[in-house]
Amino acid sequence: MAKCNGNFLALQSNYLFSDIARKVAVYKQANPYKKVISLGIGDVTRPLVGAVIRALHAAVDEMADAAHFRGYGPEQGYDFLREAIVEHDYKARGVDLAPDEVFVSDGAKSDLGNFQELFSGESVVAVTDPVYPVYVDSNVMSGRAGVYADNNKWSKIVYLPCVKDNDFVPDFPETRPDVIYLCYPNNPTGTVLSREALQGWVDYARREGCVILYDSAYEAFIQEKNVPHSIYELDGAREVAVEFRSFSKTAGFTGLRCAYTVVPKALRLKDAGGGGVDVNALWNRRQCTKYNGCAYIVQRAAQAVYSEEGQAQITEVINGYRRNAALLREAMREMNLEVYGGVNAPYIWVNVGKGKDSWGFFEYLLQSAALVCTPGVGFGASGEGYVRLTAFGSPDDTKEAIERMRRLA
Numbered sequence: 001m002a003k004c005n006g007n008f009l010a011l012q013s014n015y016l017f018s019d020i021a022r023k024v025a026v027y028k029q030a031n032p033y034k035k036v037i038s039l040g041i042g043d044v045t046r047p048l049v050g051a052v053i054r055a056l057h058a059a060v061d062e063m064a065d066a067a068h069f070r071g072y073g074p075e076q077g078y079d080f081l082r083e084a085i086v087e088h089d090y091k092a093r094g095v096d097l098a099p100d101e102v103f104v105s106d107g108a109k110s111d112l113g114n115f116q117e118l119f120s121g122e123s124v125v126a127v128t129d130p131v132y133p134v135y136v137d138s139n140v141m142s143g144r145a146g147v148y149a150d151n152n153k154w155s156k157i158v159y160l161p162c163v164k165d166n167d168f169v170p171d172f173p174e175t176r177p178d179v180i181y182l183c184y185p186n187n188p189t190g191t192v193l194s195r196e197a198l199q200g201w202v203d204y205a206r207r208e209g210c211v212i213l214y215d216s217a218y219e220a221f222i223q224e225k226n227v228p229h230s231i232y233e234l235d236g237a238r239e240v241a242v243e244f245r246s247f248s249k250t251a252g253f254t255g256l257r258c259a260y261t262v263v264p265k266a267l268r269l270k271d272a273g274g275g276g277v278d279v280n281a282l283w284n285r286r287q288c289t290k291y292n293g294c295a296y297i298v299q300r301a302a303q304a305v306y307s308e309e310g311q312a313q314i315t316e317v318i319n320g321y322r323r324n325a326a327l328l329r330e331a332m333r334e335m336n337l338e339v340y341g342g343v344n345a346p347y348i349w350v351n352v353g354k355g356k357d358s359w360g361f362f363e364y365l366l367q368s369a370a371l372v373c374t375p376g377v378g379f380g381a382s383g384e385g386y387v388r389l390t391a392f393g394s395p396d397d398t399k400e401a402i403e404r405m406r407r408l409a
Contacts, residue, residue: 010145010147010148016133017374020041020372020374020375020378024040027370034370036372037371037372037393037397037404038393039372039390039401041390042187042249043392044254045394045397046252046317046321046394048252048253048301049314049317050309051305052310056297056300058300059296059297070296073299075284075287075293077103077105077294078296080299082099082104085306086102093229093233098265101264101280102262103263103283103284103287104259104293104299104302105260107257107258108217108244108259110259111261112138112181113137113138114138114286114290115242116142119178121143121144123179124158125144125145125178125179125181126158126159126160126179127158127160129160129161129381129383130189131183132187132188132215132379151381152381159381161382169193172200176210177210180211180213182214182231184215184227185227185344186341186345187215187217187345189340190342190346190348190349191341191349192345199235202234206240210240211241211242211269212231212237213241213244214242215244216230220314221346223322223344224344239266242261242262244260245262246258246260247259249346249392251302251317257294258301258302263279263283269282320395321346324346324392325341325347325391327398328398329342329343332389334406335405339351346391347388347389347390348390349386350389353385358385362387368408370404374387
């Protein structure tokens with residue numbers, strides 16, 4: 001009998017959001033007449049905007065015409081989308097990138113999970129705590145995490161606490177890592193790094209020879225001026241950072257699937273002989289081997305996001321989610337709960353109070369008010385005592401959820 005990869009057996013139970021979905025399904029089965037409102041998983045609720053829909057229809061019509069039919073596309077993404085990304089997301093902010101430094105994919109989660117394949121098995125990985133679970137689990141699958149301990153941590157992973165005591169800004173680690181995962185605006189806490197703080201991490205990575213994997217999937221929600229939208233706005237970042245972005249939250253593509261990863265040509269890794277290796281070329285080779293590319297019709301839809309009409313429409317959608325976040329944030333404060341995030345991000349990080357735990361509060365909201373949140377401890381040890389709320393519901397559901405919580409207060 002063939003043997004399985006034992007690293008998969010080391011994974012802890014199910015994926016966090018699978019556990020939540022299972023618990024909610026059990027509740028719905030037992031309470032079929034109650035309306036469950038989810039403030040948990042970060043899935044959008046607004047439909048695709050008109051500019052995107054029209055581009056999809058036009059691309060589908062092309063696929064029905066032999067003269068315009070597209071078969072296998074480039075694994076890296078079509079030039080029309082890569083060029084639009086460079087022009088609108090980077091050059092508009094003073095960042096000089098080339099289109100062949102952009103790799104289009106079917107999701108930031110996929111790229112974030114897969115990019116670790118480029119690093120040696122001995123590489124030391126650092127993550128913020130709390131943390132988006134994919135960063136940790138993908139390295140567990142690759143055997144870099146070590147042993148899972150009772151403190152809800154892996155023995156070989158370097159944890160960077162992001163807690164109230166350090167204003168949710170991670171301190172530089174005592175143990176030098178090879179790879180550092182940073183996500184800002186942050187999932188799950190909704191907090192951000194100032195330009196000065198992020199420059200500090202870029203300087204640290206250059207000084208110590210680290211690579212930063214920078215997840216900026218929520219940059220469209222940034223409102224404050226001193227918060228960078230891209231890590232490449234910082235001096236020297238092209239030498240040490242890979243940036244991951246998604247159309248999922250920005251343009252409502254969670255069901256359509258499109259994202260991109262920026263791999264600068266200035267970024268290099270050491271090979272076994274101590275020489276330098278071009279990371280852009282490595283990722284390109286990996287994608288050509290294991291990935292067939294994002295669908296043509298989806299890339300045309302993503303291109304439409306950058307049209308004048310598309311920009312206006314998705315801005316209206318983002319503003320709607322921002323209003324939800326502001327309502328949730330203010331309501332939690334009125335209920336005398338300690339709350340973070342919700343200003344530059346669609347996530348609100350709520351302290352559930354002394355003597356309460358994350359999963360207990362999750363069960364309390366579900367059973368008492370038919371509301372779904374995400375237990376903070378599911379994001380790591382430093383998330384215990386918190387829950388994450390999302391602003392991606394409809395305006396009516398968000399208001400009703402707030403009223404339900406007020407009745408419990």
